[in-house]
Amino acid sequence: MKPSPRWESLPFKFKQRVVSFLDFKTRCALQKCSRTDQDVVKSVPLILSSLLLDLTPDDVEDPTPGIHITQLLVMEKPSGRGLHWRNESEEQTIENLILIFDNPNVIVQEMIFTVDGNPAKFFENLLKRIGHRKFHVEKLFWSCVELAINPKQLENCLKFFNLFDSTTLKKLELNFSHKGLIAELMKTSQFQGLEEEIFIRSEIEKEMLENVFHSEKVKIQLEEVIAEDLKKAIEVFQTKKPGSYFKLTTTEIQVDLDKILAIFESMPDNSPVPTNQYFERDTYTHRFEIADRKTEDGEPLVFWMKIQKNSVWGVVCRVDHINKDMNNCPYY
Numbered sequence: 292m293k294p295s296p297r298w299e300s301l302p303f304k305f306k307q308r309v310v311s312f313l314d315f316k317t318r319c320a321l322q323k324c325s326r327t328d329q330d331v332v333k334s335v336p337l338i339l340s341s342l343l344l345d346l347t348p349d350d351v352e353d354p355t356p357g358i359h360i361t362q363l364l365v366m367e368k369p370s371g372r373g374l375h376w377r378n379e380s381e382e383q384t385i386e387n388l389i390l391i392f393d394n395p396n397v398i399v400q401e402m403i404f405t406v407d408g409n410p411a412k413f414f415e416n417l418l419k420r421i422g423h424r425k426f427h428v429e430k431l432f433w434s435c436v437e438l439a440i441n442p443k444q445l446e447n448c449l450k451f452f453n454l455f456d457s458t459t460l461k462k463l464e465l466n467f468s469h470k471g472l473i474a475e476l477m478k479t480s481q482f483q484g485l486e487e488e489i490f491i492r493s494e495i496e497k498e499m500l501e502n503v504f505h506s507e508k509v510k511i512q513l514e515e516v517i518a519e520d521l522k523k524a525i526e527v528f529q530t531k532k533p534g535s536y537f538k539l540t541t542t543e544i545q546v547d548l549d550k551i552l553a554i555f556e557s558m559p560d561n562s563p564v565p566t567n568q569y570f571e572r573d574t575y576t577h578r579f580e581i582a583d584r585k586t587e588d589g590e591p592l593v594f595w596m597k598i599q600k601n602s603v604w605g606v607v608c609r610v611d612h613i614n615k616d617m618n619n620c621p622y623y
Contacts, residue, residue, distance in 0.1 A: 310335045336396040341366040346406040401430040409437045414447040430462035457481045462488035477502040509537040515544040536606040536620040545600045
């Protein structure tokens, strides 16, 4: 009777085939067995649906300042069961991040990074340990209450953003108020490579506006929507593919409808939108025909706009599906 083949003696390609059927948790356990198994696991691509990194303090009252509880949740599939680490040690959380991103073939479709405080200490420790590894993440959501309160912390914030592979990152949503940091982020190759989405949930300077026009979907806040800036946005987005949109929101100063309409002299549709929705009242619509381009199926296109007192939408729509395509631009 021939002895059964041992795992160690199996061909490398056969092991790769086996690993391709394993879930993320099992792969993590396997790569700890030996250096050879680690090499096998790192050679097999893996797509993770989402990664949640939460540095929010625990709900219990604790007078000690700083971050106490960290959570790292990895979801392999949407709505599926995930691998959840909950630690009182940021060091252990960093070790788990290294475990994930030590494999250059791991792609994370969405990373959610939230901090109810200042992540300065975490960034400092992470940057010391991460080495030359890159985060292969397609979409980053970054939310902080406070960050970059001095030049050193600002530098570390930029180094953290630089950990994300610029060829993989295509979507970014920022939920913090720091114009200086946002201005510096816009200079990076990571930001300039954001082809699909740029959402900034805090006010930026109007001079920064042109730095977001390379993306297909844009939502930003400005102190005031200037007619000339809006005209530039319309010109740029009329050249983009169906479904592309922008939403410009003012934080305080209402949209000056008279100045906005002055750039629409040839536009025929200047009437309020009939609606029973309270948030759509006093809404004006405008359309620009796109005569030189159609969809792949030959459908004609139109650039459709909605103007309210504190926001302006613009969406590249199919002529016969305007309402459906407008809904691709989230209200909030």
